[in-house]
Amino acid sequence: MPEPFLLQAAADTAGAYGQFPAIGGRAAVWIAAEVHLMFAAFVLGVPMFAVITELIGIVGKDTKYDKLSKEFTRLLVFAYSATALWGGLLLFLITTLYPRFWSHMAGIFHLSMWIYAGLFFVESFTLYLYYYGWDRWHAGRAKWGHWGLGLLLNVWGTIVMFIANGWLTYMMSPPAGVTAETLPSEVHLWNALANATWMPINIHRLIANAVFGGSIVAAYAAYRFLSAKTDEERAHYDWMGYVGNFIAISTFIVLPFAGYYLGREIYEYNQQMGITMMGGFMSWLWIVQAVLIGVLFLAANYYLWIGMGRIPGAERFMPYTRWMLLLLVVCWIVWGTPHTMIATRQEQAAMGGAHHPFLNMLGVMSAKNTAVNLMILTTFLSFLMYRRANKRPVVTWARTGTIVQATIFALAAGVVLFYGVYGYFVEAIVRIGFSVYQVLAVLFCILSVTVIDVFLGRKAESRGAIRWGEMPERSQYALFVLAVTFTWLMGLMGFARSGIRQHWHVWEVMRDTSQYAATPALGYAANMISTCVLIFLSLVAFIFWLGGLAERAIQKAAPATARRA
Amino acid sequence: MWKTNLKVLAVALAVIGFYTLIAHAIPQLESEVPESLDLGANLTPEALVAAGERVYNGAGGCTACHGLGTRAPNLITDHAGQGSIGARCGSREPGKDCKAYLWESLTEPGKFTVPGFANIMPDMRRQLPEDQLWAVLAYLQSQGGEVTVTAEDVGFAGSAASAAAAPARSATTDPRQLLTENACLGCHAIDGQGPPIGPSFDGIGRRITAERIRRAILDPNADTAQGFAQFAGTMPQTFGQQLSAAQLESLVTFLAGRR
Numbered sequence: 001m002p003e004p005f006l007l008q009a010a011a012d013t014a015g016a017y018g019q020f021p022a023i024g025g026r027a028a029v030w031i032a033a034e035v036h037l038m039f040a041a042f043v044l045g046v047p048m049f050a051v052i053t054e055l056i057g058i059v060g061k062d063t064k065y066d067k068l069s070k071e072f073t074r075l076l077v078f079a080y081s082a083t084a085l086w087g088g089l090l091l092f093l094i095t096t097l098y099p100r101f102w103s104h105m106a107g108i109f110h111l112s113m114w115i116y117a118g119l120f121f122v123e124s125f126t127l128y129l130y131y132y133g134w135d136r137w138h139a140g141r142a143k144w145g146h147w148g149l150g151l152l153l154n155v156w157g158t159i160v161m162f163i164a165n166g167w168l169t170y171m172m173s174p175p176a177g178v179t180a181e182t183l184p185s186e187v188h189l190w191n192a193l194a195n196a197t198w199m200p201i202n203i204h205r206l207i208a209n210a211v212f213g214g215s216i217v218a219a220y221a222a223y224r225f226l227s228a229k230t231d232e233e234r235a236h237y238d239w240m241g242y243v244g245n246f247i248a249i250s251t252f253i254v255l256p257f258a259g260y261y262l263g264r265e266i267y268e269y270n271q272q273m274g275i276t277m278m279g280g281f282m283s284w285l286w287i288v289q290a291v292l293i294g295v296l297f298l299a300a301n302y303y304l305w306i307g308m309g310r311i312p313g314a315e316r317f318m319p320y321t322r323w324m325l326l327l328l329v330v331c332w333i334v335w336g337t338p339h340t341m342i343a344t345r346q347e348q349a350a351m352g353g354a355h356h357p358f359l360n361m362l363g364v365m366s367a368k369n370t371a372v373n374l375m376i377l378t379t380f381l382s383f384l385m386y387r388r389a390n391k392r393p394v395v396t397w398a399r400t401g402t403i404v405q406a407t408i409f410a411l412a413a414g415v416v417l418f419y420g421v422y423g424y425f426v427e428a429i430v431r432i433g434f435s436v437y438q439v440l441a442v443l444f445c446i447l448s449v450t451v452i453d454v455f456l457g458r459k460a461e462s463r464g465a466i467r468w469g470e471m472p473e474r475s476q477y478a479l480f481v482l483a484v485t486f487t488w489l490m491g492l493m494g495f496a497r498s499g500i501r502q503h504w505h506v507w508e509v510m511r512d513t514s515q516y517a518a519t520p521a522l523g524y525a526a527n528m529i530s531t532c533v534l535i536f537l538s539l540v541a542f543i544f545w546l547g548g549l550a551e552r553a554i555q556k557a558a559p560a561t562a563r564r565a
Numbered sequence: 566m567w568k569t570n571l572k573v574l575a576v577a578l579a580v581i582g583f584y585t586l587i588a589h590a591i592p593q594l595e596s597e598v599p600e601s602l603d604l605g606a607n608l609t610p611e612a613l614v615a616a617g618e619r620v621y622n623g624a625g626g627c628t629a630c631h632g633l634g635t636r637a638p639n640l641i642t643d644h645a646g647q648g649s650i651g652a653r654c655g656s657r658e659p660g661k662d663c664k665a666y667l668w669e670s671l672t673e674p675g676k677f678t679v680p681g682f683a684n685i686m687p688d689m690r691r692q693l694p695e696d697q698l699w700a701v702l703a704y705l706q707s708q709g710g711e712v713t714v715t716a717e718d719v720g721f722a723g724s725a726a727s728a729a730a731a732p733a734r735s736a737t738t739d740p741r742q743l744l745t746e747n748a749c750l751g752c753h754a755i756d757g758q759g760p761p762i763g764p765s766f767d768g769i770g771r772r773i774t775a776e777r778i779r780r781a782i783l784d785p786n787a788d789t790a791q792g793f794a795q796f797a798g799t800m801p802q803t804f805g806q807q808l809s810a811a812q813l814e815s816l817v818t819f820l821a822g823r824r
């Protein structure tokens with residue numbers, strides 16, 4: 001029952017909001033937007049590495065990479081129409097359920113909306129040319145022309161994404177001069193698009209799309225591996241799964257840095273928004289995120305360690321994996337320790353203060369930054385061991401090179417630990433700066449050790465070829481865990497980004513006066529995210545099944561054509 | 566083939582279910598929407614303070630920074646030995662009384678930043694309507710100080726409450742109901758249950774006299790119970806206006822009898 005002196009505003013909502021049966025308008029838009037976004041991320045991420053693998057195939061004259069690239073692209077053709085369908089559904093839902101909000105957005109962004117639609121056409125036709133022209137333009141200059149089409153596909157896709165990002169970031173961080181009294185026609189289009197969080201989101205999404213695309217491709221390969229009938233097929237999909245996972249994890253390692261950039265810009269734009277995100281009612285969200293990221297690190301390393309079982313010479317590294325596992329788990333626990341949480345008076349009284357007396361020590365950023373950087377270093381070490389497993393370096397400086405690599409690793413870990421401990425003895429403002437040194441140490445380690453390893457491996461003797469296809473089935477389930485986790489994580493981060501606007505359609509410009517204005521708690525959000533993930537994965541499974549049908553039809557047609565010839 | 570499909574499905578559902586369970590297991594915090602105040606003829610200091618408390622702890626989002634004392638000074642409990650905000654607000658800025666200082670803090674926070682903290686507070690006029698700001702201000706004043714917000718401040722001049730026009734307050738004299746209605750159990754434990762922010766009601770009649778209990782309700786800052794110094798100033802000073810004489814005596818008798 002409401003307090004006698006507090007009544008809900010009799011806001012004028014007539015005509016501002018439509019009704020959607022059963023689940024309500026917010027849930028309907030939420031599902032359409034999230035599933036559309038998941039497909040969009042997939043169709044924007046996959047072309048990035050389709051083009052890269054095609055280039056590797058052209059330069060290295062290795063048809064295996066060309067085949068892989070074409071297989072990536074075949075998945076795109078089917079996923080494209082799903083992206084457009086969900087985009088259309090989202091559009092209809094917003095215009096019918098949030099007409100006043102749509103009117104505001106269209107009033108500002110109409111020109112960019114027309115350009116967006118036009119580019120979508122161009123992008124679609126470029127994709128069709130790219131895929132259906134694969135066999136026709138397969139050699140010589142024509143092949144380079146074909147590769148250019150792939151490049152163009154990425155350019156169109158990136159522009160399309162940047163435009164859409166402009167709309168959604170305007171909702172988060174409209175230009176300072178725009179107020180509730182500003183008419184949409186008075187807002188300059190470019191100012192609205194190029195708002196404070198536009199570029200950080202662009203960069204974050206570019207990287208995240210590659211991560212997401214890689215993980216979905218790896219899951220596709222895992223499924224094809226499990227259902228393969230021949231050793232050749234199994235070997236191919238084992239390799240494809242490895243490549244997809246490699247792309248996902250190697251780009252994922254860079255993602256936190258893009259996240260820091262986005263977070264910093266949010267704080268710069270509005271401290272209150274930043275605090276709401278990190279320490280306000282959303283503070284518990286980051287504990288859930290830590291759980292997910294811990295699973296990602298564990299599953300990625302597990303996949304690599306199992307994969308080493310099919311590499312001759314990898315036995316020498318296996319004893320180290322148990323210690324690496326221990327380190328990962330300890331770091332995961334530290335990262336998942338709550339710290340600056342909204343607590344009730346009762347909770348504060350139970351803790352004896354605003355923070356827990358013991359966990360307070362582990363939950364601070366010094367400990368968490370140390371933990372996550374050590375997890376990144378451990379995962380990189382797993383990759384390095386995987387890479388080195390069947391090689392015996394022959395360069396004269398092999399021993400020195402390995403010692404230098406080990407020293408760089410030790411130094412990087414030392415820098416991370418030193419600043420982690422030192423952070424406890426300095427002011428918060430100084431401590432925040434330490435994370436930069438930790439990140440730089442890790443990045444330096446990854447880059448320098450990789451460069452040394454490339455030169456170290458030149459003309460290296462082989463201890464035996466990788467036995468592609470000889471992977472235990474359980475390794476493939478790790479790839480599914482990765483794909484599902486990445487998808488769920490995307491939904492969670494989408495909720496964080498959108499939820500920090502709280503009861504605003506457009507931050508401090510246009511209030512949400514609907515019955516769904518309150519941003520829901522994480523339990524409800526989790527139900528929505530899980531629903532979206534299930535819808536997306538079910539549709540992806542259907543699309544992949546369609547892809548398999550098409551492939552079988554082509555394989556059946558090919559011998560018949562050959563016989564007629 | 567179907568076995569593989571089922572296994573893949575089971576793994577996907579298990580992973581999704583695991584994350585959903587985790588998200589349900591943690592505290593469920595919802596972002597509240599600012600509510601309009603309908604103070605009307607009920608513009609008593611108690612009504613303002615109570616409304617302000619809700620805004621402060623809810624839609625105002627104040628506790629995200631002021632609740633921890635790390636990003637911004639803690640307002641409800643002591644800060645740097647100066648007491649809670651109602652006690653220290655009048656001496657923060659030279660030439661500014663408590664009301665002027667708090668109003669400036671809410672609307673032009675950049676003008677004065679408490680030493681040791683960064684200037685991160687937004688102009689709250691972009692977040693909350695003015696009547697809610699005044700309500701928050703009244704609530705902050707009540708934390709160890711005197712509420713001086715008037716009807717004219719809020720913009721309801723002429724509508725100051727008359728007892729007759731005010732909505733009827735609860736007429737109950739049931740002490741347990743009074744403890745619940747007045748949120749006493751938010752800080753005091755009873756029957757072994759509840760948070761230890763204030764002294765427990767169990768055995769209170771053995772520890773202090775009925776007279777001390779009455780004074781503690783009417784003037785909570787007069788004495789601070791041993792062991793609760795860190796929460797001094799937390800208890801509202803408005804119960805003298807909130808409770809009728811019969812209600813107050815019912816409570817005092819009930820508590821004094823808890824030996």
